[in-house]
Amino acid sequence: MLTKRIIACLDVVDGMVTKARKFQNNIEIRPAVDVISDLYEDGIDEVIFYDIKASAERRAIDLDTVRKVARRIFVPFTVGGGIRDLSDMMAVLGAGAEKISIDSMAVRNPEIISHGAKEFGRQCMVVSMQVKRVNRSAAIPTGFEIAIDGARTFTGMDALDWAQRAVDLGAGELCVNSIDRDGTHAGFDIELMDMICDSVNVPVIASGGAGTTRHVAEVLKTEASAAIVSSMLYSPRLPRNFPCAEIKNFLIKEGIHVRPDSEISPAMN
Numbered sequence: 001m002l003t004k005r006i007i008a009c010l011d012v013v014d015g016m017v018t019k020a021r022k023f024q025n026n027i028e029i030r031p032a033v034d035v036i037s038d039l040y041e042d043g044i045d046e047v048i049f050y051d052i053k054a055s056a057e058r059r060a061i062d063l064d065t066v067r068k069v070a071r072r073i074f075v076p077f078t079v080g081g082g083i084r085d086l087s088d089m090m091a092v093l094g095a096g097a098e099k100i101s102i103d104s105m106a107v108r109n110p111e112i113i114s115h116g117a118k119e120f121g122r123q124c125m126v127v128s129m130q131v132k133r134v135n136r137s138a139a140i141p142t143g144f145e146i147a148i149d150g151a152r153t154f155t156g157m158d159a160l161d162w163a164q165r166a167v168d169l170g171a172g173e174l175c176v177n178s179i180d181r182d183g184t185h186a187g188f189d190i191e192l193m194d195m196i197c198d199s200v201n202v203p204v205i206a207s208g209g210a211g212t213t214r215h216v217a218e219v220l221k222t223e224a225s226a227a228i229v230s231s232m233l234y235s236p237r238l239p240r241n242f243p244c245a246e247i248k249n250f251l252i253k254e255g256i257h258v259r260p261d262s263e264i265s266p267a268m269n
Helices: 032-042 063-070 086-094 104-108 111-120 159-169 190-199 213-220 230-234 244-253
Strands: 005-013 016-021 024-031 046-051 077-080 099-102 125-133 144-148 153-158 173-178 204-207 226-228
Touching (some): 005 204, 005 230, 005 244, 016 032, 032 046, 032 063, 046 063, 063 077, 063 086, 086 099, 086 111, 099 104, 099 111, 104 111, 104 144, 111 125, 111 159, 125 159, 125 190, 144 159, 153 159, 159 173, 159 190, 173 190, 190 204, 213 226
Parallel strands (some): 005 046, 005 226, 046 077, 077 099, 125 173, 204 226
Antiparallel strands (some): 005 016, 144 153
């Protein structure tokens, strides 16, 4: 039976975790190293780290924070934000990341996916997709459009077409985020996840909308291989936060196979 993963995805600015709702009204949480260390100790399966201002500020990713995080956790660690070429990818992997996430740059320069896959292996290449529901049209027949630049720029690209192209170019994994559900705690967009999962042959991470254990179970009963549950873990906008063990125990009761907390490697620092 396929083991489903629970992933924490953190938006980081100047070393601090920040949380938004539909990409707006960010609030600062705590230092990224502290938040991620706590989540690792709590039993998170994977971590995704986005330096969300690196691209807009046209600077390199915050490698110092990446290194500090990598020294504290021993689960798969994906890093994105401001990655423009192979040298940026090399720097991120050298700082301790296991996988590279690309989003806006992949849309602007799709060949970066194939170049990265050839150089580092497609298992390292995660293409992140920011997707919004729109009216169906000839250009966007599914009614799901790709946005970039932190959901500020709409591309006119159909999400299904882009997902398939990204995989053809060498993406080893897709992270599909619903802009409409992002930070709302209203549940995942199951229609979107079903559509993407049914169309590609690589793992798909579901993102956007987790607010309860039931939401996580619903999306992991689809073909999605993992769910991002960040808000549930630490957001002050929720009435309470959920320990990883509570989420996993609920999933087990729902018949979903997850990694027990006992399998987590002990901290080595």
